Amino acid sequence: MTILRMRGITKTFPGVKALQDVNLTVRRGEIHAICGENGAGKSTLMKVLSGVYPHGSYEGEIEFEDEACRFLSVRDSERRGIVIIHQELALCGQLSIAENIFLGNEMATGGLVDWNRTNHAAGELLRRVGLAENPVTPVSELGVGKQQLVEIAKALSKEVRLLILDEPTAALNDSDSEHLLGLLRELREQGVTSVIISHKLNEVMAIADSITILRDGRTIETLQAAEVTEDRIISGMVGRDLEHRFPPHTPHIGDEVLRIEAWTVHSPVQAGRVIVDDAGLSLRRGEIVGLAGLMGAGRTELAMSVFGRSYGKDITGRIIKDGRQIHLRSVREAISHGIAYVTEDRKKFGLNLIEDIKRNISAAALGKLSQRGWVDEHEEHRVAEDFRARMNIKAPGVRSITGKLSGGNQQKVVLSKWILTDPDVLILDEPTRGIDVGAKYEIYTIINQIADEGKAVLVISSELPELLGLCDRIYALSRGRITGELDRAEATQERLMQLMTKEST
Template sequence: MTDDILVMRGITKRFAGVTALSDVNFAVQRGEIHAICGENGAGKSTLMKVLSGVHPHGSYEGEIVYDGQPVAFSTVRDSERLGIVIIHQELALAPQLSIAENMFLGNERASKGLIDWNRTNHEAAELLARVGLRENPVTQVSDIGVGKQQLVEIAKALSKEVKLLILDEPTAALNDEDSAHLLDLLEGLRDEGITSVIISHKLNEITRIADNITILRDGRTIETLPAEGLSEDRIISGMVGRDLENRYPPREPKIGDEVLRIEDWTVHSPVQADRVVVDKASLTLRRGEIVGLAGLMGAGRTELAMSVFGRTYGSNISGKVFKNGQEISTKTVDQAIAHGIAYVSEDRKRYGLNLIADVQRNISAAALRKLAPKKWVNENEEHSVAEKYRRSMNIKTSSVATTVGTLSGGNQQKVVLAKWMFTDPEVLILDEPTRGIDVGAKYEIYTIINELAEQGLAVLVISSELPELLGLCDRVYALSSGRITGEVDRAEATQERLMQYMTQGQMT
């Protein structure tokens, strides 16, 4: 007989007539790491919000049994009192407060109405050490990286005497090193008897760390499986309801003439003028070609792309950009767009979208001039354009008047792509185009990228996932410490060869 710390039975949750969860059953054993997998919109985050009290008792149907007792949480505080703590994908830290202040916000260490700062900082230091951080507790959160912020969130959970820790996409924004450290920490917490539920699209991480995996699809429980010996293909089959024999759509490239060439591109840090971030990088893109850019975190991939696209990053930039053999200037975003260059940022929520605006306004945002011949936007034409892209890119929304922030990650990414396609680009730079997107939506994005290349666009894909570059690209450049260290054709590209280039100095 299993020792379940949590049992959820018959959970049904509706939003404005839409059923997000339908008779979901979910059980977690005490002291395990339990993963929840599913496509965007499958109901994973909604289920955890029901559990933690974000969606209060009475707003859903079904029963929750925690630690052997039926529970009915009206607020998040109610669940936290019993040791259930949820860490959302969007970290809930106040950037201008210190680590210690964040850690005990709402749970202050006080005596007679006054905060005991010595006790606060002392306890914070102990908790930071427990999660492997050596930062001073008085350090502002804005001064530490995302990986360390994630660990601060876990330390904050430990301060609440957590028994069941819920993590929603905890490694989505982390590099490989920070991700590995976080997974090691979760394994350490398991050894201490703390139970974890982790939602993630990174199946390699799930199969490494989880004891059991529950798969949701279309708001329903499909199955719960032991993780040991479970293949990623088997998980994908459960998630999408079909086998994805090939995770990358087939493609027969039709590569034409050179459309963009970058020569001796050098970029310095905007805050440390003497530090070179991109060092004499040169690359070419041809029509109909998908080119990859590989590199470890800090190699300069995003910095290279942003500096070319309107110099939105960097200082003391030098080098040349050629379009169709003619040197061009891309010193401003307007100039870059005018020369047919589009850039899809790795952070779509911060730089790519207006989350409180609708789909229609987001799609038209980068090329409003096309809709305003007399300085007033023709809203009927704007609507028609948005509808065209909604259909052609299969953006799953009932209306282009839908607020973008309510869409799934995959559909948000399609809106960003549509926005830049409306600018009529000849060169499309995609920075981490499938970050935070489930495997089914990834396939759709790959299909769109292939179609764009088939239409004659030159596409540059920046990705931290080497299998993605190998499965998608015709050529791959490797970047290390700001320098191009290798160029490999598709037929000769392997993960091992790319990693060799990504970890070495400049080739001779």
């Protein structure tokens, strides 16, 4: 039995047709996945459904539980039992779990909140989602995985019948992701219908009953679980077969450009705790080197501490560049010595989301674009346009606001910013996190091009297949220590996992 029909949905923004005649049918009690490249229109379609984009701002029809719907706000859709959980969680960190769950839907008597009733009801909802936390705990004290469960508990408090989750596992580790997917299966048994947007195709195939594929704002096809293969999903998403996930590349490796020796970093908040312990690695020109490790191994901390001591305290060790020891006491000094770092959290640390593409690209290299202390705006614009074309950034122009771009295009802006500094060493921390398979291929191509220009690239990634397919050499990190180094020819997932879980000696 069908619970939702969306017919002929067309949504236009200035200069961009985000959705064009999209159709979606969801059956009652199923988990329905929506797949597509960044910018395919997945989130836009769900915002139309949930009233974020109100009726009248789009063309087409929405029918929910056999009734035509014209939602003018999110509150309208929630009254019908449609609840959306966005990728960026909408929780107030300083409020308690219970306060967040019932925010805007308070349990009040005579105008006063009944806290006993509120906390008791919140406790029941937390048990339902498998979260063993006190309802009065501030949300800021919870990890991202637990905050995601609070969002679902909040949805359940609104008697949800259709739950929409936009990239729910993008920021979660494997155990939190598995718990969340298990919860969705339990909710399915309880009659809750879910629509999930995800780039993680292995998760989609494991949990979805049906999959709808969007490409360039259009519906490509809807598949049932029995006929789904990963290759078919990818082919539908990108419009071509991807026999090879990684572009062909012949490395041209030169002399050593950077060496890190006996590098030790202590926690800035826990006295005496060693985060990186006597680590050493080297990078050569034209080489792509991987850094593998489990969550908490110290990969990001190592990279940030090298990049101008932007993490850690009581740092000891040596950095040798082009055969000479250098001292990097600030990010400015790291940049001046030809080292660049692309952060894993592009939205928080890598970009100014309310600024345009042009300002973001020029941000780290204003000195190159200035004359007598003034930025040459014509040169800034020219350089930004050059990168927009070179990196295939999909936007009407360089004055487009960066926060409105898809994840893949935002990542290209971050890469452009650091490539403009003309670094000798480029550190990429999770360069394809939250990016679809088509955009990943483009990023891999860019990384290869950077290496072919004679630069050294260090890639940190949680995806072992990515490291194996991209890198010439891979270091493994476990509990802050380098536990091994493998050449491309000898590296396998099994050997890397052995090194990543190796106990320190």
